[in-house]
Amino acid sequence: MAEAPTKGGETGLSARITAILGNLGKKGVAAIAEMGLGAVLFGQSVFWIFVGHRRGQPVRLKAAFDRCMEMGIQALPIVTMMSVTIGIMLAIQGIYALRVFGAEEQVTVGLGLSVVREFGPLITGILVSGRTGSSLAARIGTMRISQEIDALEVMGINPVRFIVAPALIAMFLMVPLLAFWADIVMLAGAGWYVSVDLGISFSAFVQRLSETITVNDIMHGLSKAGLFSILITLVGVINGAGVSGGAEGVGRMTTRSVVLSISAIIVTDMVFAFVTTR
Numbered sequence: 001m002a003e004a005p006t007k008g009g010e011t012g013l014s015a016r017i018t019a020i021l022g023n024l025g026k027k028g029v030a031a032i033a034e035m036g037l038g039a040v041l042f043g044q045s046v047f048w049i050f051v052g053h054r055r056g057q058p059v060r061l062k063a064a065f066d067r068c069m070e071m072g073i074q075a076l077p078i079v080t081m082m083s084v085t086i087g088i089m090l091a092i093q094g095i096y097a098l099r100v101f102g103a104e105e106q107v108t109v110g111l112g113l114s115v116v117r118e119f120g121p122l123i124t125g126i127l128v129s130g131r132t133g134s135s136l137a138a139r140i141g142t143m144r145i146s147q148e149i150d151a152l153e154v155m156g157i158n159p160v161r162f163i164v165a166p167a168l169i170a171m172f173l174m175v176p177l178l179a180f181w182a183d184i185v186m187l188a189g190a191g192w193y194v195s196v197d198l199g200i201s202f203s204a205f206v207q208r209l210s211e212t213i214t215v216n217d218i219m220h221g222l223s224k225a226g227l228f229s230i231l232i233t234l235v236g237v238i239n240g241a242g243v244s245g246g247a248e249g250v251g252r253m254t255t256r257s258v259v260l261s262i263s264a265i266i267v268t269d270m271v272f273a274f275v276t277t278r
Contacts, residue, residue, distance in 0.1 A: 038234040041160060045168045048161040057158065063166035071132045072174030076181070079127055083182040086123060087189030090114065095197055104198060108208040111190045116213055120183035121176075121221045122269055125228035128175055129261035133236040136167055137257035140240025141250040149241075168233045175229035176222045183221065224272055228265050235261040 052058045094107040140163060143149050152159050191205040239257035243249045 034238055037238055041164055041234055041237060042168075042230065044158075044160045045165045048158065048165045049169065052161055052165075057161055059161055059165045059169065061166075063162075064169040067167050067170030068174055070135075071128065071170050072178060075128065075131060075174075075178060078131065079124060079178050079182055080185050082123060082127060083120075083185035084189040086119060087111075087115070087186035088193045090119065090186070091190040091193040091197075095194070105200070107194060107198075108200075108205055109212050111187065111194075112209045112212040113217060115186045115190070116183050116217050116221045118221070118269070118273070120186060121179040121225040121228060122265070124175060124179040124182045124225060125232065125265045125269075126262055128171075128178065128229075129232045129235075129265060130258050132171070133232040133261045134254050134258045136233065136236035137240040137243075138250055138254045140237055141243030141253055144241060144243050145246060145250065164233070164237050167237070168230070171229040171233045172226060175232070176225040179222060179225035180218075183218070220276060224269060227268060227272070231264045231268060232261050235264060 048057070049059050090111055091107065094110050095104045098104040098107055098110075140149075143163075149159050149163075152162055187209060191202050191209075194200055194205055195202050236257050239253040239260070243253045245252075
């Protein structure tokens, strides 16, 4: 009689552990399935971009241009404002840290490399994922609920060619351009603060940057921005296509799209930085 509760407790604990491991397994399988779907969508998009015109179903360039305006030109104000602010913030913190060693004049070196290699593409990717990736997920989710995607398939129009490929083209073009603009604006804001705080002329700041930053550093950042653009597009499309449950489902998957895309960007940036600096 005294051992019964112990056995019951062990059985309950075993059941809870089994349930936890089962949930982890299901989530792991679902994550792998989503990554596989992303790879398939990317492959199909590339196929339609390069082969669609041969099959009489070219990717809509007007749709890609419209997406470029939405994802790139209309994002310039927020990217510019945030880039100036972050550039000044980096200059403030850099000068404060280097002043301990009496080497605050060397802040230009750290600013140049950190902005073009890391902060420019990273901040741009995060802003675009929150602004454009979410809208892409919401648009596709609304189309899924209203059965517009099913209607496209009934009419013989491939949804990937019609929806995903133009968004991928626009994102791949505009995110690196926005990242390059963010680099310039961040460095301009940082240079302004350095000239005010340290008395270094802006022309001397630019000259020091030209001696510090190489073309490889710039391409390092832009290549990451191109990779981020693909991640943002695929995450938005996958979450939008998985919408169910009406308007509440659209909101839930839109939020999930933003969280996953930002997480993917940060993890990818860490891996990219580790691999390219060995």
